[in-house]
Amino acid sequence: MMTIYNCRYHVPRSFIQDGVNELVLFEEFGGNPTLVNFQTLRVGTACGIAYENKDMELSCQGRPISAIKFASFGDVQGTCGSYYKGTCAGQNDAxxxxxxACVGKESCTVSASESTFCAADCTEDISKRLIVEAVC
Structure with a gap:
């Protein structure tokens, strides 16, 4: 059985499985709701996005973060499980x-900033963000 507390979201029945279902929903201010997409991930993967000058907190819900599969600061492309670097990236190895900062810890916080990752060679019209895919 699935309980949704906010009536604004419609989850297609094809996504609902027998037994317990977990829906993780990331909301952002100023986002475009028409660009929302569903992603099915294997349990144990956590992905996070933080826009420039915001903090990203990664958590494995009480379990340690065992590895980082992907991390980049710039104009990262793709979706969770298949991210790739875009046309620009920070100079430091994200x-x-x-x-x-994160491996071996249950949670960690990292600033998505040029002071952390060094200047990204993006043009001014590109919104820079930190994207991370962690393994729990």
Whole structure:
């Protein structure tokens, strides 16, 4: 049985399985609701997005973060499970920074900023963001 507390969301029946279902919904201010998409992930993967000058908190819900599969600061493309670097990225190695800050911990917080990842070679019209895929 699935309980949704906000009547604004419609979950297609094809996504609902017998037994317990978990819906993780990330909302953002100023986002475009027509760009929302559903992603089916295997349990144990956590993905996070933080726009420039915001903090990202990764958590494995009481379990340690065991690995970081992907991390980049810039104009990252793709979806959780299949991210890839876009046309611009921060000069510092985002994967190493996130691994050092998060692996072995139950949660961690990282600032999505140029002071952390160094200047990204993006044009002004590109919105920079930190995207991370962690393994719990």
């Amino acid at each position: 994967l190493s920074i996130i691994q050092n």
